[in-house]
Amino acid sequence: MSALWLNIGSLLLGVFAWSLPIINLLKERKSDENQLLVAVTSLSACAISLCLQMYYTYHKLIIEDWAALMDTMATVIYAASVLVAVTVFLNVVMVVKFRNRYYE
Template structure:
């Protein structure tokens, strides 16, 4: 069951990137009414993904698997930073693109 945390983290991380990217691709056809909901869902998916990684790290600490922790922490920290930076950047682009277009 703990092995699903990494898969869930990957899935939610992809959701965090795909939602704003798809919404940015469809901005010419969109009615501009749901961009805020997509951004909230995207940021929430990013938070869930990071939370799953924290739970996985907690599990490794709890069972005392220090070797695994030393092996993965550099990659986990780097990938968490990339996930957060790209998610925020995509949602900022969405905000800048749709700001003022929903008021009609």
């Protein structure tokens, strides 16, 4: 049962990591406060999401579920790569957008 929560937590944190910069980019505000905090929180959520996936993989290793590991590892690696790439991209776009607004 705890392994299920590792996957759910990882998924929710991944969605949270993407939603923070997206929501922040869509908001129109006059002040640019806390942009760095939003970026750090988003990247931290991404990192914790990846850690939960590593714990899930370790759980499968401990219970020796080799079939599950062999079936899912390629997808997990692809999903983790997409999660990191999109999270970094969104946060860079957010920081650049608000930095440019600050210097105008």
